Amino acid sequence: MKESRILPLVLVAPALVTVLALFVYPLGFSLVTAFVDKAGAVTLTNFARAFEFYANDILFTLVIIALSTALVGLLAVAIGGYLTLGENPAAVAALRWLYRWPLFIPFVVAAQCMRTFLAKNGLMNNSLVAMGLLDPQQTAGLLDWRGIVITFVWKQLPFVALLVAGAMASLDRTTIEAARNLGAGRPRILVEIVLPQVRQTLLVGLVLSFVTMMSVLSVPIMISGESPTMITVDMAFRINNYGDYGTANALGFISYALTGVAAWFYLKRGISGGGKP
C-alpha cells in the first residue's frame, strides 16, 4: 500500500524537478529581482527606469507583435482556405508542399536570410531592379520595423497555417458543399462557413504565436537594432552593458504581463473547450 503511494511520486519526480529548477525557480527569481534594488530593498525604481527609458520600445513591441499576429492570422486563413476550397489540384499540392518550410528554420537563421533579402542592395531589390520593376535609385532597405514584421510573419505563418488548415480539413465537407449548393461563392464560404467553425483553433494558434514572438531576441537585433526597438533587445542591453538585472527583470515582468493577457485568452478557451489544448 505504502509502495503504491510512493511510486507515482518517483515516476513524476524527474519531470517535476526539471520544471521547478529550470522554469519555476528562474521565473520566480526574475520576478522578485524586478522589485528589489541592488541592496536588496523592495522598490519600484526598476519599473520607473524601465518606463522612463523604454516606454516607446514597450509600445513599439506591442504594435509590432500585434501587427504581425494580425497578418499571420489573415494569411493563415488565406492559406488554409485555399488548401480547403482551392479547385486547382496542382496549385493546392504546390502550396501544401511549400508553406511549411519556414517551420524548420530557426529564428536566427530566418533573420539572417531576411537581412540579405530585405537590405537596400539585397536580393529583393536586386531582383526587382533586374526585372525592370524598380529603378536602382529608388531602392530602399526594409531593415526596420517592417523587416521585423516580415520576418515574424514569414516564420510564424506556417505554424498557424498548419493548425488552421488541419482544423479546416477535418470539417464536415458537406457543410461547405451545402453553402455552395445554395449559391455561395468560395470567398464567402471561407468567411461565413469555414472560418466560424475553426475560430477556436485560429485563436489558439495566434495566442501561441504571439507569445513566441514576444520572446524573440535575434530577429529585432539582426534586422533593426536601432531605436525604437523591441524590449528583448533592451533587456539584453541592460544586462550585457550595465549588469543591470533589476531594469532587465522589470522589462521582463512587463513582457510576462503582456503574454499573460494572451495566455488568459488561451486558458479561457481551454476551459470552455473542455480542457483541450
Next chain:
Amino acid sequence: MPGAALDILRLEVGYGSVKVLRGIDLAVEPGAFVALLGASGCGKTTLLRAISGFVSISAGEVLVNGKDISAAPPDKRGMAMVFQSYALWPHMTTAQNIGYGLKLRRMPREAIQRRVEEMLAMLKLDGLGDRMVTQLSGGQRQRVALGRALAINPDILLLDEPLSNLDARIREEVRHEIKALQQRLGITAIHVTHDREEAMVMADRIVVMDAGRIAQQGAPEDVYNRPVSAFVAGFMGAGNVIRLHARPSGEGLAIAAGPYNSGAQVAAAALGPGIDPAYTGPVLAHFRSEAAELGAAIQGLDDTLMLQGQVAQASYPGGHYRYAVAVGDLKVIVDAPDRLAVGEAVGVHLPVKDLHLFPDDGRGNAPPPPQPEQRRFS
C-alpha cells in the same frame, strides 16, 4: 412555381480510370418525383452529385429546361440539395440556417424573416428559430435541412438519402411529409435511396441503377411487377431464385417438370419483359416470399408451379411465419400464416403469374441480395 425539366444525356463520370457512370440517359418532367434506387456503389449518389455540379462529368450533358448547365459551378445551378448528414452549419441558429440561401440572394432582412417563419411553420419547427442546430433532435435537424433547401424556392430539389439517419418510425412519417410538400410546391425532386420501400412510397418514377447504368426505369408498380432483368427482380424484392427449364408451347412457355418441381404453363400475357415467348432453355425464376403458399406436396393446377421441399428453418417476424424451405440444394424463403414444424415435407405452390422468368445466362444463381447501406463514401 412549377419545377424545372431535367434532361440527362449520355452522361459519363469517372474517378481516374474507374468509370462510375456509363452513359446515363434520363428525362425528368417538371414537377416529377424520381427516385434513384440501387445498392452501394451503383453510382446513384455520383449521378446526383453530377447533377448538382459537385462531380465533374467526363462526357454527356445535363440540361435544365433545355439549357446545358454541364459546365456551370454548383453555386450557379439553382438547385437545392438535402444531404445525408444534413450538413447544417453548427455555428448558426435554426433560422440562420434556413435563411442563409435567402441572404445570398440579397433578400431584405424582413422578407427573410417572414420566409423563415413560413418555413418553420410549414415544417412544424415553430419556436425553434433561435435555437442552435446542435441542440435539435435528428428529426428536427432533418426538417431544418429540408427547410433550408426549400426556402429558396428551388426549381429542382435533390435529396441524398435524407432519411437514412432517422429512426424507423420518424422515417415513415417524414417520407409522407416530403412527398406531400413536393406535390404541394410542384418542385421537381430527385431522391437517392437504397431503400426500396422508401422509393416506392415517395416517387412517381423509379430508376433502378446497377454498375453505373440504368437497369430499369418506370412507375413503381411497373418496376415492381415487370422487372426487365434478374438484377431488378432481385433488387425489387423477388429474392428467391430457382432454376427451371422452359420451351415454347402454345402462346406462352411450358416449364418442364424437374426432380423437385412440377411442370406448368405460363401464358404469354403472364410473361414479363425479361424473356421472349419463343425462348428455349434454362431459365431463372424469381419470386417473392409472400407470393408462394405452403401446402401439401401434390401437383396443383396448370397455372401453379409446385416445388417439393422440406422446412429447414422457421421464424416469426410478426403477422405471419417465415420459413426457409430446402428445395434440393437450394433454399427459398416463404411466408405462411400457419405454424409448421422444422423438417416437415411441404409443397411450395407458386402461381405462374407471380414468377419473373429470365433466361439463365449461366453467370450465377442469383443476384446479390440488396444490402442496407450504412455509410456512403464518395
